[in-house]
Amino acid sequence: MYKIAAIGGDGIGPEIVAEGKKVLDAAGERFGFDIEWTDFDIGADRYLSTGTLLTEDDLAGLADFRAIYFGAIGDERVKPGILEKGILLALRFYFDQYVNLRPIKLLKGVKTPLSGKTPADIDFVVVRENTEDFYVGIGSRFKKHQKTELAITRELYYAKFGLDIESDAEEIAYQIGVVTREGSRRVQEYAFDLARSRKKKLTSVDKANVLSDVYGLWRDVFTETARSYPDVATEFNFVDAITMWFVKNPEWFDVVVTPNMFGDIITDLGAMIQGGLGLAPGGNINPSGTSMFEPIHGSAPKYKGMGIANPVATIWAGSLLLDHLGEHAAAASVVSAIEKSIRDNVVTKDMGGAAGTATAGSYIAECVRKSM
Ligand code: IPM
Ligand code: MN
DSSP: OEEEEEEEESTTHHHHHHHHHHHHHHHHHHHTOOEEEEEOOOSHHHHHHHOOSSOHHHHHHHTTOSEEEEEEOOOTTSOTTHHIIIIIIHHHHHTTOOEEEEEEEOOTTOOOSSTTOOTTTOEEEEEEEOSSEEEEEEEEEEETTOHHHHHHHHHHHHHHHOOOOOTTOSEEEEEEEEOOHHHHHHHHHHHHHHHHTTTSEEEEEEOTTTSTTHHHHHHHHHHHHHTTOTTSEEEEEEHHHHHHHHHHOGGGOSEEEEOHHHHHHHHHHHHHHTTOGGGOEEEEEOTTSOEEEEESSOOOGGGTTSSOSOOHHHHHHHHHHHHHTTOHHHHHHHHHHHHHHHHTTOOOGGGTOOOOHHHHHHHHHHHHHTOO
């Protein structure tokens, strides 16, 4: 018996989470476990009617669970950034979900825009650091005539960072990235362990040639950590170069470990080479706390309630959730069932099919129920 929290969220979120629950319940029937779902009403609607993003009660309630199944956040009625930072990033940080696990895998039957590449060529995992870097939210923005604030901030800025900001600049903005030894070590160790269970190759991403303080530290920690994993082959890639290699030679990669912001960027590219955002799952993992599984796409508000959204990324995220709980056979059967739905063309419009969200989800659930 597993207790799992669910946050449908905004836009298409509730619809796709509903399909994911169907599939996970089917996996429970087939593999002999029960899931007790607890829904949390968190998202734009509640924010607009009550002004709250996350309450103490939400956090205390969610802390009782090992896993949260998360749909999507984002709504046209709310200024961009409020819900994303106030809910999604707040949860990742609050629960210290320091690993963002994003498999880049071309499923059988899915078309990739990379000509000549097959499922054998596109099968790697990006491990994105999820609590540091330019996501820490330290920054400021001010105009020339905001005298007091400018003076204080300029002074502080100079004292702290030794940089003299051009005094007559019309407007100034800055944002600080923070990387710590401990933060780098824990996510890199996770990636090394993962590589050990796969093809034993780990690529580290950085931009240590320019952002040499933050990513210099990241790189030093990687070099040190690698000494404990002599059986894992390692390499460094600069982030600009890796975008090129993802396209040209995706078969080179097994596990890729990356600081937060670069990970955000390269996993959208990864999603495209695995067939599109509708197929890309992610897990926000705290190995000893509350983890959260979600599609990496957004809430697509214009498709809300139309029953046409692709539920596959969310269902696949459900498979990552099952893996996290140790239900490995059930997790694998969910991915096989997704592949069967593709083979049988019971897929949504974005994948060239005619099925609606619920039809596609029910079909995958049925395949899991019948799986051998
Ligand atoms: C993602 C998203 C988020 C991120 C946003 C919505 C805060 O783009 O999960 O990749 O930047 O991490
Ligand atoms: Mn992103």
